[in-house]
Amino acid sequence: MSDNTWLYRRRRLGNALALALGSLATLFGLFWLAWILCVTISKGMSALSPALFTQLTPPPPGDGGGLANAFFGSAMVSLIALLIGTPIGIGAGLWLAEYAQRRALGAVVRFLNDILLSAPSIVLGLFVYSLVVKPLGHFSALAGGLALALIVLPVVVRTTDEMLRLVPSTMREA
Numbered sequence: 001m002s003d004n005t006w007l008y009r010r011r012r013l014g015n016a017l018a019l020a021l022g023s024l025a026t027l028f029g030l031f032w033l034a035w036i037l038c039v040t041i042s043k044g045m046s047a048l049s050p051a052l053f054t055q056l057t058p059p060p061p062g063d064g065g066g067l068a069n070a071f072f073g074s075a076m077v078s079l080i081a082l083l084i085g086t087p088i089g090i091g092a093g094l095w096l097a098e099y100a101q102r103r104a105l106g107a108v109v110r111f112l113n114d115i116l117l118s119a120p121s122i123v124l125g126l127f128v129y130s131l132v133v134k135p136l137g138h139f140s141a142l143a144g145g146l147a148l149a150l151i152v153l154p155v156v157v158r159t160t161d162e163m164l165r166l167v168p169s170t171m172r173e174a
Contacts, residue, residue, distance in 0.1 A: 079143075089157045096109060128150065
């Protein structure tokens with residue numbers, strides 16, 4: 001038997017062994033994921049009812065209730081964030097793409113936007129907490145909306161800027 005044949009068979013055996021072990025590990029992981037999903041669905045199905053989505057959450061010692069206020073609060077905070085972040089972000093992205101394309105100020109704004117884009121959400125939340133929640137003395141949907149708007153704003157600015165710069169200048173002038 002030549003060295004090439006022996007090396008070829010050894011590689012094929014190693015490949016088959018690695019494929020078998022990888023497949024076994026995948027099946028093992030999928031089994032446990034499916035088991036957790038089945039247990040969660042079977043135990044949680046009894047709690048799903050229209051009341052879960054329509055009733056308010058009772059005060060702490062109470063049982064039962066629903067999640068209507070959580071859904072309403074999430075929608076309210078998201079709406080505030082979109083109403084603040086979207087127009088400002090589209091305007092800034094439009095300015096960057098059309099008017100500040102070759103200016104030093106445009107490069108600085110893009111750089112600062114990239115820094116804000118990579119800022120952790122906890123840092124932005126603490127920033128809004130110190131500027132809005134502390135002076136007011138209580139949490140509010142406005143504070144949450146402002147924090148979420150700060151998270152959304154650099155994404156909207158970057159997306160608007162990039163998409164507008166993809167449009168050829170001949171089509172922009174039309």
